[in-house]
Amino acid sequence: MVNDKFEKVADSYSKMFYYSPYYMLLAELLEKYLGQACHVLEIGIADGIVAMAWERVRQESGNKRPLTYFGLDPVERMVEVARERSDTMNIKFLPSVGTISEAIQISQLVRDTPLDGLIISRVLHEIFIQHDLDHEKLFFDIKRILDRKHPKIVVLGIVNRFIGLTKDETERFISEQIKEIGHGHDPAKEYVDQSLLDEFMIKNQYKIVDQKKISQPLNGFDPSPWGETLTVYELS
Numbered sequence: 639m640v641n642d643k644f645e646k647v648a649d650s651y652s653k654m655f656y657y658s659p660y661y662m663l664l665a666e667l668l669e670k671y672l673g674q675a676c677h678v679l680e681i682g683i684a685d686g687i688v689a690m691a692w693e694r695v696r697q698e699s700g701n702k703r704p705l706t707y708f709g710l711d712p713v714e715r716m717v718e719v720a721r722e723r724s725d726t727m728n729i730k731f732l733p734s735v736g737t738i739s740e741a742i743q744i745s746q747l748v749r750d751t752p753l754d755g756l757i758i759s760r761v762l763h764e765i766f767i768q769h770d771l772d773h774e775k776l777f778f779d780i781k782r783i784l785d786r787k788h789p790k791i792v793v794l795g796i797v798n799r800f801i802g803l804t805k806d807e808t809e810r811f812i813s814e815q816i817k818e819i820g821h822g823h824d825p826a827k828e829y830v831d832q833s834l835l836d837e838f839m840i841k842n843q844y845k846i847v848d849q850k851k852i853s854q855p856l857n858g859f860d861p862s863p864w865g866e867t868l869t870v871y872e873l874s
């Protein structure tokens with residue numbers, strides 16, 4: 639199964655990434671745009687890293703508003719670790735096993751609860767690969783949730799597509815990425831195109847209210863072709 643690579647890192651995922659500036663920025667955006675939210679859903683929670691980062695910002699800013707945070711991930715061990723973490727959190731973090739396609743059916747609670755926010759962080763390329771690099775199939779998976787739940791705020795964090803490396807540079811990029819995170823992707827082919835994603839969201843009545851870019855250093859590349867874009871979309 640595609641998710642073997644995440645099974646292997648389930649017990650170390652947060653240790654690898656927790657202090658990355660990406661999560662700090664994401665948590666700040668979540669607090670800014672969803673700080674008043676009552677119910678959010680995150681797709682692809684891994685071990686709960688995003689919920690944990692947001693929880694830290696909520697505590698720092700003294701936000702005690704009750705929040706129910708539904709979370710899905712197909713990797714059972716990730717969900718187990720996330721559940722263990724949920725006991726230590728002040729928010730009601732409810733991780734379940736499931737993929738984006740099952741997001742609405744997964745529990746009656748998610749089906750019946752209006753969602754203020756939808757969060758998908760560094761997961762879309764995985765779904766894109768599972769859909770044989772077909773943007774339309776990926777967008778269909780997101781649209782299913784938008785059409786059913788109409789979340790007021792959608793926060794999407796994607797790893798940037800990067801076009802322009804030579805064949806040798808692409809191979810070097812992949813091998814450096816394997817050293818960093820255990821697996822690598824072709825930056826021109828296997829990441830989602832931000833402009834297509836924006837176009838899709840705008841077509842679905844969402845407007846961009848914030849967009850931030852982060853660059854990840856990658857050994858031997860300057861500037862680094864590896865980076866992320868975080869976008870906050872609001873229902874018009």
Ligand SMILES: C[S@@+](CC[C@H](N)C(=O)[O-])C[C@H]1O[C@@H](n2cnc3c(N)ncnc32)[C@H](O)[C@@H]1O
Pocket residue numbers: 641644655681682683684685687688710711712713716736737738739758759760761764765768
């Ligand atoms: C790179 S990790 C990102 C985890 C976390 N959201 C973050 O920002 O660090 C990708 C996660 O997506 C999950 N995933 C893979 N395919 C998925 C799918 N079809 N639906 C939902 N999640 C999926 C993986 O199990 C993994 O935990």
